[in-house]
Amino acid sequence: MSFIWFLIIGGIIGWLAGIILGKDIPGGIIGNIIAGIIGAWIGGMLLGSWGPKISDFYIFPALIGAIILVFIVSLIMKSLRQA
Secondary structure (H helix, E strand, O other): OHHHHHHHHHHHHHHHHHHHHOOOOOOHHHHHHHHHHHHHHHHHHHHOOOOOEEOOEEHHHHHHHHHHHHHHHHHHHHHHHHO
């Protein structure tokens, strides 16, 4: 059951990052989950573990990491569309 919560919280974090930036994440729900999980890893590496924790995610570092990831992915997608 904890794996399901892990996926749900990862998806919510990825979805929130997309909403905050106003960017669509490629891949829909799966893309949101991947962005949330990778964003949590990035945020943990950059900011450490602080703030509230839900299902192995420290919410604030995970959200900031997901925002960084979505921003970078959107820049890459934009440059690929122009080429």
